[in-house]
Amino acid sequence: MKKVILIPLVASSVLLGFQDQNSSQSQTVVESKSAIPAWVGEFKGTTPCMGCLSRCDDCPGMAVSLELHQDETYTLVRESMSRHNAPEVIQGRIRFADASRQQLELLQVNTRNLLYIDLEKQLLEIRVDQTGKRYQMQSDFILAKSV
Template sequence: MKKTLLTSFILASVSFGCSESNDVSKNEKSSAKIKVVSDPKMQAWVGHYTAVTPCANCVTRCEGCEGIGIDLKINADQSFVFERTDNNADTKPVVFMGRFRFIDPDKRKIELMGVSDKHKFALSEGSIEVIDTKTERFFDSEDEFLLDKLT
């Protein structure tokens, strides 16, 4: 009888200890999520953006060119969904999903990892702007590269 009680007590203690450990790790995960969302520099990026920009190889709109449709969703966990549609061709949109990284210390510019062509952006007032991939500077025809924030 004493062995049965002792065994039950040990099992209950181990079980309680494990559940305490799980609660702690859940709380740590929740705290980590809150830290990501509460970063004001990160929060400035979070949202859904859309625009029609000049074609992939153009720095301004070309005559007769319908441009490239861009739909970009940026999440607080530094992930993104980027959809690019060639409005000049009867093709399906190309969708990229992944993570982005900041390319400046002030967190005002990002690069979408795994995306080629016009995959760097800079914060602008109430929107974001596609920037030149090589120079990381704004295009001369800035207005044509602005993505409006929907949410």
């Protein structure tokens, strides 16, 4: 009779062992997903053309796509929406200017290479070269994170 009582205890401990193993595996999957920094991803938008500080009525501007990779590299594609120029594709490294990793510089890019990341809103704001200040028409220099 005592053996009958022991069998359910052994079976329940085996089942608990499987539960613990499954929960630790799912926790590992969650941890690996959360290990990707919030700034990693693809950001897209349209900006004024390279010679302008704001949108012009007669100029459709530029389509900009910026992919920030976890290994601190990027791929930047800028294309004139008037189709006067060929698309420009630049790849390089990222340099962060602050400990919070919200201000970054795209190395190998000569102009419009300073960015501010708004992690809450999932936006990138292109800043003025050298100074890092906002453009007067800052809303013209926003890239949104693609989902």
